[in-house]
Amino acid sequence: MASAESQGWRQKLSRLDVKLSPYIYISPFFILFAVLGLFPLAYTFWVSMHNWNLIGGQGAFVGFDNYTHVIGQEFFWRGMRNTFSIFILSGVTQTLAALALAAVLNQNIRAKTFWRMGVLLPFVIAPVAVGVIFSKMFADQSGLINGMLAWFSIDPVKWHAGVLESHVAIATMVNFRWTGYVTLIFLAAMQAIPSELYEAALLDGANRMRQFVSITIPMLRPTIIFVVITATIGGLQIFDEPRVFDQSGLGGSDRQWMTVTMYIYELGWGSQKSFGRAAAVSWILFLIIILVGVLNFWITQRISSGDSKKVEKAAATKEVAA
């Protein structure tokens, strides 16, 4: 009698185990994201509506004053200009270089793994370390790059003093660390393209350049979109490399390479200690990232959709024929 009762209990418990376990297993992520992801994002908006000091804490409610204040600042716009300039310089070259390099690696080369590891090596070096090393290489005086330019009797470039020059130097750091990584993503996608497509193109007399443009690029469309979107999210928040491009970390005497995230840091933890303004800029950047992300999605879809319909159709026919 008693044992039957305990068995009933055990069954109930077991049923509960089956019902609840799936939710318990996924709950750590949702709890953490709610507390340290979603809540802070909403709270950023709340803070941005107040006078809020790093030391003094919450002050008066000021509505959109923080927004109108920062939008009126010259440094805000300079930060925007620098961020977009560095982002475009790094994003475009990185994607194109990675596509080309992936095409090179996609051949039937010897010691595949060795070369693939070679391109990935920079990924394990911290952005700060890359920033410090490259800031020395790009030194205006007695730097490596200017030393090499002297071989071709090119005058020293003002990598730190110049606006575009400093952006090129910082974009180079970003590209150094990420090009190999993106290359491997593209390479994986290229290897998934069915070889029948290339065989058919070969029969039609398409040369390798034509094959690359008409088959490889359209077939890589989802991957290109993915890479561009992630590059946008990361690129517009860039901080580490420009922060250590000189020792003071303010973005140059004329703020010529100060990015928006550096500006957020300066507002919140620099001389002003105004969390309200830092939060306002955070929200503006957040909206911009979403906007640019959607825009990039739209553009990349446009650019590479030209030939892809045809290719997809060809692939479908092939499959039916086989």
Added chain:
Amino acid sequence: MSSSYLAGGLAGPRAAKAARRRDERGARQFLKRTKDPSGNRPGWVTYTILGLVMAVSAYPLYYSFLLGSSDPVSIAQNPIPSLIPEGKFFDNVGRVISSDIKFWQAAFNSVLAAGLTAISVVFFSTLAGYSFSKLRFKGRGPLLVFVVATMAVPTQLSVVPLFILMSKLGWTGRLEAIIIPGLVTAFGVFWMTQYLETALPYELIEAARVDGCSMIRAFWHVGFPAARPAATMLGLFTFIGSWTAFFWPFIVLGSSNPTLPVAIQLLQASYFKDYSLILAGVTVAALPLVVVFIFAGRQLVAGVMAGAVKG
């Protein structure tokens, strides 16, 4: 009567179908491998390009070592350092250690934070991935979509409230502040879900359940071992991500209790006239991950190619 609900949490009728799909995929992969070497070997142009890329990849770190083995006078005189190191590397490293950047503390903090984060991310992501891929529950699809969508949220932008929260908790300057927010990641959950989807047959879980395993025991004895290859990769990427992180540790830890990247920045800020010292420190701080790369580079390459996400 009892075995029907024992398997209740599992997708029983679909298991056979999934198994068949797995077989087909295996066959296709096998075919691909056999037809691979049909292409022609490329010529010397390809290897020249690859050699140049390799040089660009490796040189900056070697440059850092070269300058770290040198002294300020020599650095000022030779913008392009000789390829043979000058041999003052260990002297310079000694000066880094005895400088006021708290080198050993930073190294210890980096190891601890990266290690704990990696272990935690692997455990919780595997658990969630197991649930999403192998257990049946209401709202599974939408919840997984939600997880993936959160990957696109630029969380770096919520540093202000996070900092406020951490100061309320009294965690500023403490390691908890950088470990706790990274205990489990959306990417990790998604990655393990995808892997376990194909790598773990339902039959194994069912067998464990029929043998009387509770849900968590079934996970521990069947799910976790099956996840090992993907879990190793996830652990590696998480470790690298934590080791190289700068923005948040820089804000919340500051110079009082730094990690290595924060210490490097301090080194640069306080000894900016002596690049032999700075770059010796950079080289030493980068070395552990280079060693990891030498031993696990193959897995890292495989991980990126299997769809690892930036950041």
